Amino acid sequence: LNNVCFVLTRLVVPAFTGHFHAFRQGLSKVNGHAVANSAFRTELDASGNFKNPVVVFGCIGKRAVVARDVMKYLEGKPIVEATLQGLLEAVREVPVERDATYTTQFSPEGRDNYKRQLIVSFAFKWFATISPSVPQQIRSSQGPKPGFWEARHESMSVTQTLKSTGQLTMPKAHPGSLYVGPKKEALEQSCGETKYAGDMPMGPRGTHGVFITSPTIGVLNRVDFTEALKQEGVITFIDHSHIPGMNSASIVPGDEQLFVAPGSNVPYSGAPVGLIVATTHQQAKTAARFVQVHVDKPADQPVLTLDEAEAKKAFLYGPDFPGKQINVGDVDKAFKDPNVVVVTGRFQFGGQNNFYLEKHTCTASPDDMGRILVYGGAQCPDVTKTMTMIALGCSSKDIVIRVRPMGGAFGGKFTKQYPCFCASAVACKVLGRPVRVAMNLTQDMGISGNTRHIFRCDYRVAATKEGKIVGFDNKMLVDAGCANDYSDYIVDELLKRQDLAYNVPNYRGILNMAKTNNPSATANRAPGLAQAAAITETVVDHLARELGVSQEQVREKSLKPKTGAKDQTGQTILQWNVPDLWQQAKQEMEFTKREAEHAVFNKANRFKKRATAMQPLKYAIGYLNMSGATVTVNVNAADGSVAVQTGCCEMGQGCTTKVLATAATELGVPVDQVSVFYPDTSVLPNLQTDGGSAGAELLCQATKSACEELKARLKPVEKELLEEKRAKGEAVETNWGEVCKRAFGPMPTDTRTLLSATAMAKVPKWNDTKRSKEHPSPELPYWNLDPLPDGMWQYYVTGVACTDVEVDVLTGEYTVLRADVWVDGGNSLSPLLDLGQAEGGFVFGLGTYCTEEILLDPTDGRNKSEGTWNYKPPSNKDVPQQFNVKLVPGNPSSRTTYGSKGIGEAPLILAYSAVSAVKKAILASRQERGLSSQFTLDSPATPARVQGCMEVAAKDLTLQG
Numbered sequence: 014l015n016n017v018c019f020v021l022t023r024l025v026v027p028a029f030t031g032h033f034h035a036f037r038q039g040l041s042k043v044n045g046h047a048v049a050n051s052a053f054r055t056e057l058d059a060s061g062n063f064k065n066p067v068v069v070f071g072c073i074g075k076r077a078v079v080a081r082d083v084m085k086y087l088e089g090k091p092i093v094e095a096t097l098q099g100l101l102e103a104v105r106e107v108p109v110e111r112d113a114t115y116t117t118q119f120s121p122e123g124r125d126n127y128k129r130q131l132i133v134s135f136a137f138k139w140f141a142t143i144s145p146s147v148p149q150q151i152r153s154s155q156g157p158k159p160g161f162w163e164a165r166h167e168s169m170s171v172t173q174t175l176k177s178t179g180q181l182t183m184p185k186a187h188p189g190s191l192y193v194g195p196k197k198e199a200l201e202q203s204c205g206e207t208k209y210a211g212d213m214p215m216g217p218r219g220t221h222g223v224f225i226t227s228p229t230i231g232v233l234n235r236v237d238f239t240e241a242l243k244q245e246g247v248i249t250f251i252d253h254s255h256i257p258g259m260n261s262a263s264i265v266p267g268d269e270q271l272f273v274a275p276g277s278n279v280p281y282s283g284a285p286v287g288l289i290v291a292t293t294h295q296q297a298k299t300a301a302r303f304v305q306v307h308v309d310k311p312a313d314q315p316v317l318t319l320d321e322a323e324a325k326k327a328f329l330y331g332p333d334f335p336g337k338q339i340n341v342g343d344v345d346k347a348f349k350d351p352n353v354v355v356v357t358g359r360f361q362f363g364g365q366n367n368f369y370l371e372k373h374t375c376t377a378s379p380d381d382m383g384r385i386l387v388y389g390g391a392q393c394p395d396v397t398k399t400m401t402m403i404a405l406g407c408s409s410k411d412i413v414i415r416v417r418p419m420g421g422a423f424g425g426k427f428t429k430q431y432p433c434f435c436a437s438a439v440a441c442k443v444l445g446r447p448v449r450v451a452m453n454l455t456q457d458m459g460i461s462g463n464t465r466h467i468f469r470c471d472y473r474v475a476a477t478k479e480g481k482i483v484g485f486d487n488k489m490l491v492d493a494g495c496a497n498d499y500s501d502y503i504v505d506e507l508l509k510r511q512d513l514a515y516n517v518p519n520y521r522g523i524l525n526m527a528k529t530n531n532p533s534a535t536a537n538r539a540p541g542l543a544q545a546a547a548i549t550e551t552v553v554d555h556l557a558r559e560l561g562v563s564q565e566q567v568r569e570k571s572l573k574p575k576t577g578a579k580d581q582t583g584q585t586i587l588q589w590n591v592p593d594l595w596q597q598a599k600q601e602m603e604f605t606k607r608e609a610e611h612a613v614f615n616k617a618n619r620f621k622k623r624a625t626a627m628q629p630l631k632y633a634i635g636y637l638n639m640s641g642a643t644v645t646v647n648v649n650a651a652d653g654s655v656a657v658q659t660g661c662c663e664m665g666q667g668c669t670t671k672v673l674a675t676a677a678t679e680l681g682v683p684v685d686q687v688s689v690f691y692p693d694t695s696v697l698p699n700l701q702t703d704g705g706s707a708g709a710e711l712l713c714q715a716t717k718s719a720c721e722e723l724k725a726r727l728k729p730v731e732k733e734l735l736e737e738k739r740a741k742g743e744a745v746e747t748n749w750g751e752v753c754k755r756a757f758g759p760m761p762t763d764t765r766t767l768l769s770a771t772a773m774a775k776v777p778k779w780n781d782t783k784r785s786k787e788h789p790s791p792e793l794p795y796w797n798l799d800p801l802p803d804g805m806w807q808y809y810v811t812g813v814a815c816t817d818v819e820v821d822v823l824t825g826e827y828t829v830l831r832a833d834v835w836v837d838g839g840n841s842l843s844p845l846l847d848l849g850q851a852e853g854g855f856v857f858g859l860g861t862y863c864t865e866e867i868l869l870d871p872t873d874g875r876n877k878s879e880g881t882w883n884y885k886p887p888s889n890k891d892v893p894q895q896f897n898v899k900l901v902p903g904n905p906s907s908r909t910t911y912g913s914k915g916i917g918e919a920p921l922i923l924a925y926s927a928v929s930a931v932k933k934a935i936l937a938s939r940q941e942r943g944l945s946s947q948f949t950l951d952s953p954a955t956p957a958r959v960q961g962c963m964e965v966a967a968k969d970l971t972l973q974g
Contacts (some may be wrong), residue, residue: 045168
């Protein structure tokens with residue numbers, strides 16, 4: 014109806030006394046559209062036969078499909094087994110249209126088969142729901158009861174509980190013993206008062222820029238912006254010709270262009286070709302729609318998949334590069350042992366987007382003396398300034414970067430912020446006016462790409478019959494994308510961290526990086542190690558199924574020994590406590606009891622299975638990337654209040670709060686007397702990196718050093734003040750405020766003292782790759798040294814997790830029922846914040862391994878998951894229903910100033926325990942139905958992949974017990 018001419022006054026819904034049920038399988042439990050859905054309605058005649066049945070399926074075509082042949086078949090039929098089998102056969106004949114949305118290099122068939130299986134499963138569930146008599150073990154397949162509230166997803170009606178336990182007793186004068194309340198930014202953030210980069214004022218001359226990107230791969234012919242310039246408010250169009258310096262926005266200068274120039278190759282679909290600038294953001298967005306990007310066909314066929322890259326030898330370092338390699342022990346000899354059991358397989362990992370809430374945003378403004386001031390979010394302020402300097406062709410002194418609090422980063426603002434910083438700075442230089450560039454969700458996910466590296470691994474593993482791993486041989490191919498970015502380092506982590514907590518005496522790894530026409534991959538929370546854990550835990554499960562033992566037996570037999578433990582590169586592991594943690598957790602988490610309970614449940618339920626899995630943790634923390642951890646502690650003489658200038662790139666991890674607590678503890682002042690400032694390269698230059706879970710403890714170390722320097726300077730002042738009081742007959746005592754006032758006046762005075770101290774956290778001697786005549790600077794980056802310097806890694810974070818899941822055999826959907834997560838956080842700098850980091854890291858890992866799937870089109874490279882319609886980070890309903898997190902006390906690091914450990918990333922690894930439990934549930938169902946124990950569950954473990962591993966056959970869908 015045309016609602017301008019008509020008004021709806023009444024809507025009549027006729028009463029219905031029959032049976033109505035609806036079923037749905039979504040991409041996620043909440044905020045997700047359906048992969049397939051269905052609705053069933055029927056009445057029953059006096060004999061209990063179907064009368065006027067209606068069957069409708071959705072999301073299997075462009076419109077809802079009314080299954081008339083199915084309805085015709087059901088009419089007048091009794092509710093018996095024969096009718097069920099006829100119904101399922103009729104549903105299998107319902108056509109499912111091809112949907113290319115979910116087609117990727119690892120899923121060439123997409124989800125078409127999954128949709129077919131879903132509508133058959135829905136029909137089976139419906140029939141089981143209306144059947145008057147159903148065996149007990151089949152009842153778990155029945156649908157929800159009629160009614161709106163009753164029909165809600167189960168996750169909506171189950172109470173979620175969270176219990177977190179942290180160490181509250183700390184050594185004397187430890188920052189973690191000082192209660193500072195919630196994260197200092199928390200209240201401002203929750204009230205919407207935090208000033209992000211996009212909130213920085215620009216004044217009346219402020220402008221807004223929107224990226225113009227290429228729709229396809231090829232050779233850029235031209236960009237026609239004629240019509241765009243005619244739109245209201247448009248000021249100009251910025252492209253490669255306006256860049257005064259190098260056309261570059263990558264960590265390797267020139268590796269990736271800021272704006273693709275005409276005649277140049279468009280390296281991937283979504284690459285920036287220019288920037289439209291207008292008076293308002295909406296005007297810039299509107300004008301961007303009028304820009305036409307003309308791209309010619311590429312000279313060579315684009316390389317979009319790992320198979321294509323391997324066939325063409327399209328490797329990052331050239332066709333003859335053999336790949337990075339590591340060899341430990343004698344792998345070939347281990348496999349020749351006649352007493353070992355050998356398994357081989359292929360595992361594929363589909364990447365992950367960083368998905369920070371605040372998308373890349375920068376505000377650039379003209380500053381004094383010709384400088385450019387840029388506000389933005391970055392994890393490496395100095396390198397970001399250098400990249401901006403290269404694009405502007407100016408000196409480093411001419412650029413000031415002020416890092417604002419970030420709405421998340423997770424490694425995505427380590428290198429991927431360069432285009433936004435460079436583009437805003439170039440536009441500001443050209444116009445002489447402030448320019449704000451703010452990417453929307455689609456652009457951010459398109460330009461940044463998949464971020465976490467896609468890879469595949471072909472493995473061969475040998476183990477004793479009891480399950481102890483004795484040999485591990487694997488070959489990996491990683492999609493680096495169109496450029497290096499930081500891939501060389503990240504894949505090195507993937508290659509050298511596969512031992513995890515296990516003792517692997519014989520290991521060989523070969524890894525090559527494919528150069529494809531996908532966006533360059535980069536760091537993502539726990540870079541490299543997240544993928545390494547997925548490979549190794551996949552191997553553990555494969556061995557367990559082959560040997561007929563539990564995953565936990567393989568893990569326990571293969572753990573590194575209590576004494577003399579070394580990592581895969583030969584470094585001695587200090588304070589190694591995983592063997593003891595494992596046994597303690599196994600008992601306190603009641604693993605055996607939970608397994609027994611799940612066995613009883615599985616016996617009573619054919620189409621729902623439960624399982625639990627335990628997993629140990631070893632996560633390396635190093636400082637070699639962390640140069641420039643600098644702070645300046647300033648004391649205000651007027652009242653003794655403290656202002657700390659830091660390198661804290663605040664991403665939500667609470668770094669500034671920990672620095673604040675450190676300053677307050679070391680100086681002995683109340684917390685409300687201390688203020689902490691965000692990075693400003695004009696105040697503290699050379700702030701290289703805040704990441705790798707190590708930024709906070711290094712900055713706290715620098716804060717401690719600066720405070721100690723100030724206290725040493727103030728000792729003579731305090732002594733002088735006490736002498737003066739003694740001479741006047743006053744009480745011979747002082748406080749902090751009095752000492753600070755005396756240190757700076759009044760005139761004349763002999764105690765005037767500098768009340769500012771700057772300190773930088775230096776890498777301790779055991780972690781320093783020294784430079785000398787005997788040890789010159791290596792030609793290769795330090796991570797490529799062979800052998801690696803002993804003690805290169807500062808310490809290791811350890812822990813254990815035990816996770817329970819329930820899996821729907823018919824749909825593949827699963828729920829994390831319970832997760833117990835223990836993390837050894839040493840002497841935490843802030844127990845409350847670190848508990849939040851552990852909780853968040855684990856849930857982030859559920860996204861990594863379970864829900865977040867990158868959909869890169871294998872035919873044209875388009876990112877089909879550039880938004881939340883097809884991309885699903887974990888929601889609140891993906892959090893375990895019972896979530897118990899504990900910071901394990903009593904094992905402080907001997908290599909950090911306060912005995913702390915960085916735990917922002919390590920708990921992510923433990924989330925793979927959920928996938929291990931899912932694999933156990935799959936195995937339980939397969940064995941019950943007489944199938945083999947062999948299957949492969951690639952990552953992420955989406956419901957579609959889980960259901961595919963179930964291999965439910967027609968004979969399995971019966972109501973007979």
